[in-house]
Amino acid sequence: MNSNFLNGKTAFVTGGSRGIGASIVKRLVKNGAAVAFTYANSAEKANELVKSIEAEGGRAMAIRANSENADSVKSAVTQAIKTFGHLNILVNNAGILDVKPYDQFTMEEFDRTVAVNVRAVFAAIQAAGPQMQSGDRIITIGSVNADVTGFPGMSLYSMSKAAVAAMTRGLARDLAPQGVTVNNIQPGPVDTDMNPAEGSMASILKNMIALGRYGTANDIASLVIFLSSPEASYITGASLDINGGFMI
Template sequence: MESNLNKVALITGGSRGIGASIVRRLAKDGIAVAFTYANSSKRAEELVNEIQRSGGTAFAIHANAENVNATKEAVEKTIEEFGRINILINNAGIFEQKMYDQFTVEEFDRMVAVNVRSVFEGVQAAAPQMSEGDRIITIGSVNADVTGFPGLSLYAMTKAAVAGMTRGLARDLSPKGITVNNIQPGPVDTDMNPADGSNAVLLKEIIAIGRYGKATEIADLVAFLASEQAGYITGASIDINGGFMI
């Protein structure tokens, strides 16, 4: 806890699901948290109030990662509010499943913008303000390596791109002592992909431990990678998927 005093994190897409669990966990660990939201203004306000009632520090930023410079501006607002940024969590992402020949160019560009470009944009803005021991963590997907179902070509491409970007950025930022890692969750129980949803029975059959992951389990791994104990891990894509399709 002591080592987290005065640390600041920005979590993109932090008002719901995995992002909100990361916000809660890092705030619990004594880190001041800023997070972005695109549409869920009520949820964002409620999350800020929840963190503050628990004695933590939180700041919500309206930003749509689809828009050019939105993530860059969120980094700038975080620094304006807290004076620094030590941890960048690239969590904002979108998912759409349909066959390759059904995607429009606009849909292609949107998914790449949110899932790939915004990650790079955030790193470009944050890394120059960071120093030794600081952390960059992206929430990717198990679909970077396996799909298992039709209609995932575009989404899988964006998550594979994030994994490759992580390796390159880890090398680029190693002289500054900044680690860069990618977390690849399998199916996680959120309101967007509930454990009792229409695909749940089929998905559970191909997960070795037979259940969806919990958003708090993803947040726990984020907290570890953000800690001093993870200083020798960089450029890694770490699966947390319950044995998905093994």
């Protein structure tokens, strides 16, 4: 793969201020894309990321858009399309993990998980999909928890990640006539604020991973880059595990 194979391409990443999303933004820029990304609260981190990219000659734009609100997500996509002229790659990365015994969740918390992890994904795809062209890509960051759940308290999160896996299959059919592929990446434990490798769950989780270590945000970004490349043109509707051999 040519290191600047994304020259002239544009991308939109939800939740790009920290963690896996920030790595995805950096890697897309490194390979030549201009990237717009959203954040909810971390304005400082988002602006720092834009500055560091611009200092190295790249192009990035941060947009505040809370994924709890589908209209905000759609507006952010529209803003990016207006600025860049078109969008070639959409990465739905923003997500929340709410862990709690099932009988303690409020219905508001149920709705929030669905809004951020599922509804916003659909909203972004509705906004970006129609202007996409042959070779363009839609990639969602799901989770290994779509298929396996090693702990109690994960009911809503697991549900939301199974929903995006199924949505990916449906949308892959919908967008195939346009030549656009739609895929879902399912990471295992990845060292971020959401799931620190030194956190309370880490010692238990590490024992469940064949390779014996957490993934890095960059590991996940590598798969996004592969799926964005022409090498991945025959992959669509897939949920791809990237988990170091988690619970196998």
